Amino acid sequence: MNLSPELEKIRDEIKAYALDYGLDPFETIFEILDFDQINEVASYGGFPTRYPHWSFGMEYEQLRKSYAYGLHKIYEMVINSDPSYAYLLENNALVDQKIVIAHVYGHTDFFKHNQWFSATNRKMMDGMANHGTIIRRYAEKYGYDKVEGFLDICLSVDDLIDFHSLFIKRHPASRREEILEDDEDEETQIKLRSKEYMDGFVNPQEYLDEQRKKIEDERIRSYNFPEHPEKDILLFLIDNAPLENWQKVVLSIIRDESYYFAPQRVTKVMNEGWASYWHSTMMTEKVMKDSELIDYADHHSGTLGSSPGVVNPYKLGIELWKDIEDRWNKGKFGKEYDDCDDMEKKKNWDQHLGMGRQKIFDVRRVANDITFIDNYLTKEFCEKHQLFTYKYNDVIGMYEISDRDFQNIKTKLLFSLTNFGQPIIHIMDANFKNRGELYLQHQHEGIDLDVEYAKDTVQNIHKIWKRSVHLETRLGDKGKLFTFDGKDHIELNINT
Secondary structure (H helix, E strand, O other): OOOOHHHHHHHHHHHHHHHHOOOOOOOEEEEEEOHHHHHHHHHOOOOOOOOOOHHHHHHHHHHHHHHHOOOOOOOEEEEOOOOEEEEEEOOOOHHHHHHHHHHHHHHHHHHHHOHHHOOOOOOHHHHHHHHHHHHHHHHHHHOHHHHHHHHHHHHHOOOOOOOOHHHOOOOOOOOHHHHOOOOOOHHHHHOOOOOHHHHHHHOOHHHHHHHHHHHHHHHHHHOOOOOOOEOOHHHHHHHHOOOOHHHHHHHHHHHHHHHHHHHHHHOHHHHHHHHHHHHHHHHHHHHOOHHHHHHHHHHHHHHHOOOOOOOOHHHHHHHHHHHHHHHHHHOOOOHHHHHOOOHHHHHOOOOOOOOHHHHHHHHHHHOOHHHHHHHHOOHHHHHHOOOOEEEEEOOOOEEEEEEOOHHHHHHHHHHHHHHHHOOOEEEEEEEEOOOOEEEEEEOOOOOOOOHHHHHHHHHHHHHHHOOOEEEEEEEOOEEEEEEEOOOOEEEEEEOO
């Protein structure tokens, strides 16, 4: 459904304000959806033309029932593309529509200018439709159950990617001869020393051929495959697993979509905070009418509300953006400020630099959540917003504050955001025991793997690799090796 004339006027007004503030969003197409429609679109990740799969139906039912019981309400969705697509909820009050439109322009500006989105497919709406067409065609050709079963496997490992890989300039693949080339001349290595006139007798051709074969066999044994630990496990499987062509295409589709969604996961705090900052700024300074103040305050505070044990990216993000702007406006950065040990002086520090707005635009361009929090979350910010870590007390049966130390708070927050909070796993050897078995290694960072999830992951990778798959990890202080050989799960203690 298209916007009403009233909403079109509001959209144009808010867009003009956004441009005046220095935002530069993608051209954005707004559509109005009812509850069922917006839940359906949300269940497909915002792409209604996506391929069919039972998990999307399950997501729809969860969203529908959650709304029916008053547990959630989707106010908007916005898609990273050029042009961008945004969906508004039909029954929203007018003040809500204003908030959402302003919020959307914050998102589309972020999509357009943040470096982490620069390598994404800006025509992904068409890309998703193409993916859906391909998979539907395969379902007709090979059978729906067969294709859906393989999709189940692919979706269960869709986070085994290296989200940095789009920004890393890889070394070109070298030929094995070049990788293994020795500094010494091969003939010098294999020949026995002799006078020139005796060479044909001391180093007969049969002997030389035998020595060359030994050297080549040794080269093959010492050759690492992959040459370096491989984090983009999906790409490695596409290139090397014994899959049919249609299966490689399906796995590559899942990988492409994982990389499309990855920047949204690594900038969640920044992105939602940026959009919230701008809807707040535009509503309070330009858009909101006096009669809308109470409704705006109620809905805005609901968005920024926090629950125990849960980091609200809207709240953390907007407060950190506001803090950065304030600090750079007042000059609360640099060696002189950091070295000042007079707390009252630091509290009232103001050099009237007025650099805050430019600074947040600069940060918006280059940072992700990790660098955003690592560089700009300060001790003063933690104290002001009363941040702390917590743990469960078995004695009293309740969660309680465990630490207010700034560094510990920051470390725990950064850790929760690293690699989307997912385990970091590398392929170490694709020819383990010289039998073509796959050896994976979990980069243990203090949190143990969920054993059942680990076993399921190993089993599903086996369905792609077709040979035994091993996963090295640690549980507590003990090294563990989980293996699936196609029939049985095997768990061994190992030294790490």
